Amino acid sequence: MGIQHLRRSPISATVDFDAHGVQHGFLRLPYSRDDSAWGSVMIPVTVVRNGEGPTALLTGGNHGDEYEGPAALFDLARRLVADEVRGRVIIVPAMNYPAFLAGTRTSPIDRGNMNRSFPGRPDGTVTEKIADYFQRVLLPLADVVLDFHSGGKTLDFLPFCAAHVLADQAQEAKAFEYVSAFGAPYSMKMLEIDAVGMYDTAAEEMGKVFITTELGGGGTATARSIGIAKAGAANVLKAAGILKGSAAPAETIWLDMPNGDCFAFAEDGGLIEPMVDLGDQVEAGDVVARIYPVGRTGAAPSEICAKMSGILCARHFPGLVKAGDCVAVIAVVVG
Ligand SMILES: [Zn+2]
Numbered sequence: 001m002g003i004q005h006l007r008r009s010p011i012s013a014t015v016d017f018d019a020h021g022v023q024h025g026f027l028r029l030p031y032s033r034d035d036s037a038w039g040s041v042m043i044p045v046t047v048v049r050n051g052e053g054p055t056a057l058l059t060g061g062n063h064g065d066e067y068e069g070p071a072a073l074f075d076l077a078r079r080l081v082a083d084e085v086r087g088r089v090i091i092v093p094a095m096n097y098p099a100f101l102a103g104t105r106t107s108p109i110d111r112g113n114m115n116r117s118f119p120g121r122p123d124g125t126v127t128e129k130i131a132d133y134f135q136r137v138l139l140p141l142a143d144v145v146l147d148f149h150s151g152g153k154t155l156d157f158l159p160f161c162a163a164h165v166l167a168d169q170a171q172e173a174k175a176f177e178y179v180s181a182f183g184a185p186y187s188m189k190m191l192e193i194d195a196v197g198m199y200d201t202a203a204e205e206m207g208k209v210f211i212t213t214e215l216g217g218g219g220t221a222t223a224r225s226i227g228i229a230k231a232g233a234a235n236v237l238k239a240a241g242i243l244k245g246s247a248a249p250a251e252t253i254w255l256d257m258p259n260g261d262c263f264a265f266a267e268d269g270g271l272i273e274p275m276v277d278l279g280d281q282v283e284a285g286d287v288v289a290r291i292y293p294v295g296r297t298g299a300a301p302s303e304i305c306a307k308m309s310g311i312l313c314a315r316h317f318p319g320l321v322k323a324g325d326c327v328a329v330i331a332v333v334v335g
Helices: 068-079 097-102 126-141 169-182 199-205 223-239
Strands: 021-030 040-050 055-059 087-092 144-147 155-157 160-164 186-190 209-214 253-256 263-265 270-274 287-292 302-305 310-316 326-333
Touching: 021 126, 040 097, 040 126, 055 068, 055 126, 055 223, 068 087, 068 223, 087 126, 097 126, 126 199, 144 169, 144 199, 144 223, 160 169, 169 186, 169 209, 169 223, 199 209, 209 223, 253 310, 287 310, 287 326
Parallel strands: 055 087, 055 144, 144 209, 160 186, 186 253
Antiparallel strands: 021 040, 040 087, 155 310, 160 209, 253 326, 263 326, 270 287, 287 302, 310 326
């Protein structure tokens, strides 16, 4: 353990997480800069507490260009009243607030990708300081953590709620109970390309019940995708016993990402022609996209083939692609 673990977080909350009732305030992070010598980053937060009970931590805007979470959570924060709650709900609609304000995946201040910055540092960059606050202050308060994601500007997903395969089978089973309760159109047993530094991993290593989503993408959200996020958040709070009533999940199709073969990456840059759309069935070897070199006419496109059979659950969103971009993700329907 380095000295940074002994240092207090520079973030101070203007809300009292132990107080009863509804509080709307900020996580205030001092940020001295050219246009504000003693300025701060003001991250909106809502706490609703009523009596004793479990704590749910609901977050969006971990990546700044993903909008279902912020839209559902700004709405929930405005509507939730203490009488409806048993226990506590902590809502942070836009975790990486500078990135959210800029409409970018990473922070414009330090290029920090929040979901690769955990456990963070109290003496690090702005993004690392926010991660550290979640790591040492907010996550320890939580029993259930729901972190909303979507594809952002560069990916588009089938709408799913997800949890990870975990070493602790009881913890994993609990997480998948909550995925089921969320009730997205699809439910995913999710494999990460690179789990190091993720908020997910930080919460899971603390033994928390952690679920996440991918609800769309392209740097926008739709009435349907925001509706899925709103219903899912309410269902999760009901499943936790924080809101009254039982979760009423919609019909879901269970998907699995069994191994790294589910990902297809571009080896050339160029113009992408999708050959299948989200939700379409593909067989191993099928061409899922073509990439045309754009320097001249007459050249053959390269072909991106599925390495396994399943359905297309995610795809590259912009029309131009670069070598190394994730072009397609295949998932297996398991139920
Ligand atoms: Zn994300």
